[in-house]
Amino acid sequence: MKNTKNPELLAPAGDLASALTAFDCGADAVYAGLSCFNARERADNLSIDEMSKLLEYSRRNRKKVYITFNTLIKEAELEEAAGMIADLYRLRPDALIVQDLGILRLIRDYFPRIEIHASTQMGIHNSAGVKFAALSGVKRVILERQLTLEEIKAIAISSDLELEVFVHGALCCSLSGQCLFSSWIGGWSGNRGKCKQPCRRRFYASDRDAFYLSSGDLCSLEMIPEFRKIGIASLKIEGRLRKSDYVKNVVSAYRMALDAAPGEENAVFRKAGDILMNIPGRKFIMPLKNSSSFSGFIRHTESGAQGKLCGTAVSPDRNGFYALLSGRLHLGDRVRVQNADCEDEAVSILVTKMNLDGLPAKKALKGQECYIFSDKRVTKNSSIFRVGESWDAMKSRTDALPLSRTALDIFIAVNTDGFKISVTNPGTEKSWHKKINIENAMKHSLSQEALANEFKASRSETFESGKIETEISGSLFLPSSELKRIRREFWEWVDINIKPEEMKGSHSSMLRNFLDNYKKSGPLQTASPILTVHGTVNAPGTEKPIRSDYLHEINDKTDEIILPHFCPEAKLRELAGLIKNSYSRGIRKYRITSLYGICLLADYHDIKISSSFPLPVCNSLAAEELKSRGFDKTQAWIELEKDALERLISKSSLPLEIYRGGTPFILCTRAETAIEGSVRDAAGNRFTIKKDKFTGLCFIYPEEAFFIPAVNGASAEFYSSDDISVNEKLTSPFNFNRIFA
Incomplete structure (x- = not known):
């Protein structure tokens, strides 16, 4: 309930x-x-x-x-x-x-x-x-x-x-964790906290332009x-x-x-x-109540810039710029000035000084022209968005805050003879005893919960309660006033008899335990890489590759099934049925592309399971976790650079597959887009927007096909081509030759 x-x-x-x-x-x-x-x-x-x-x-x-x-x-x-x-x-x-x-x-x-x-x-x-x-x-x-x-x-x-x-x-326009857009165009990964928000840009189609991906x-x-x-x-x-x-x-x-x-x-x-x-801020969309709500998710006719439009830069010079205001502006406000010549360029300015009619001013109102001092370059006719107001940095208050106190773990034992409280932090073997005659309870007995809650309170400036364990022998009665007095006496004893520097942190031993085990881990011995393909791919090699297909593509040549990376709750039962049907047809190899798939395959014990894009595996601990879940192979994350791939191979206890080439999507969304087909941004980068008829999802693909060289030590290689046209003369190694930031 x-x-x-x-x-x-x-x-x-x-x-x-x-x-x-x-x-x-x-x-x-x-x-x-x-x-x-x-x-x-x-x-x-x-x-x-x-x-x-x-x-x-x-x-x-x-x-x-x-x-x-x-x-x-x-x-x-x-x-x-x-x-x-x-x-x-x-x-x-x-x-x-x-x-x-x-x-x-x-x-x-x-x-x-x-x-x-x-x-x-x-x-x-x-x-x-x-x-x-x-x-x-x-x-x-x-x-x-x-x-x-x-x-x-x-x-x-x-x-x-x-x-x-x-x-x-x-x-985000994209489904969470599945956007490679910023990473693809410059190595700034949203999965690493560095997204440059290219989805907020204006995109150009053959006959029109708009903010096709800005939610x-x-x-x-x-x-x-x-x-x-x-x-x-x-x-x-x-x-x-x-x-x-x-x-x-x-x-x-x-x-x-x-x-x-x-x-x-x-x-x-x-x-x-x-x-x-x-x-x-941007205009609000309607709450996502049902599937029809996604039609208004993207605001393609409105700028992706955040904030309220409050003016236009009319006359910039080397010390700042004059602004004709369409909304009020105060000292301390933060503004974003959007370049009139290139909407992908903007500068952020904290308004610390401005003039009105040649005199210093604290505020300017709609219809007035003020001068904003700034050392940042602003172009004429740039739009000015107010993105924040003046705020209190609370410096004196934050400076005065005390640091966290040292946590004291204790074990409290209570019987008819009184209290024994032992400090259980590693390296601190001290106990406090309080002899007191405690009577057996007639009705309201002391509970372990009440005992622990009472000792959580500490007036000590040095220590606070950490983990509290309790043991009460029998059914005992102790007035709450007496319990409070005993608790105060204990914490006074702590302040006198225990020093923080004497305590050995359990976190240190836990860290050493991990580091010791990590240093012992090592790679598998591998033979020639096993090749798997999906779609129409001209993969290298002479041996017949493993044929991998989605459930709706299954045919007599299918060796392996790729599970969908997104399955709405209402479709789970249907998907489970399709998996069962594929199993009855003799399929024993499956690719999991999202964590939910692990539970869907849990009852099949004679199958081979691999992870695959867009399920990210960037380190050997992630590979070890999948191994413990019954995986036989894992695919390295597509964003990783060469050095990161080689390091992962050197430590992984699970056979590692490299995604070597194909047409991976770089953004996936449930939102309805106003256009399908080819678009470009102001920098000339070209992309294809395509809605998938089987899933209803909308995918963004780059113009170039993805391809990287072989990586030494890999156990398997994967090539995939979705039904999307690319410029076959153009290929991109993605982040392979640069740092995945």
């Missing part, structure tokens, strides 16, 4: 000030990242000391902090990533949000007390995917953004795992009652690239709506909606 209480309100925190603002305005939790290994590396993000301060503040105020560790991790980065996780383990965050299967395995097996949330970048979009997450030790799934309310309801009914959904903010912003205010009814655990606001002014307004609006009294919902929702409408 799902809990129908108010869901958690989860806010973005691109910096410490935004986190405090979110808590001040009613957020129950925030999500934030460090300087690397998070999907918003362009945000300010937090230092390890700032994260320590935030976690200490949140615990003292009964809030929560989830740390984003949601990028793909290359083999060469595993040891650094493990070291960072060990540091975070010491700080005791409420959860880590992860995308990479290898990082999931690392946390679960070596740092088991860290709660794991599956990032939306994992692409979990149906109940079979949620089931996989539950079996893998995940406590919460952040669902794919492109799901309808109907689909979310169906998933919630089928699972007891906590579910989190995005309710507000910018949307509107999400606003799900009206769906709060439905989310509450189906038991969604957390409502997530997007926006770690935004500042405190945005966080303040959005969190305040959603807090207001969540707390609306019965009978007053309509009036409160209107008031909250007015707040949201005045925030600089």
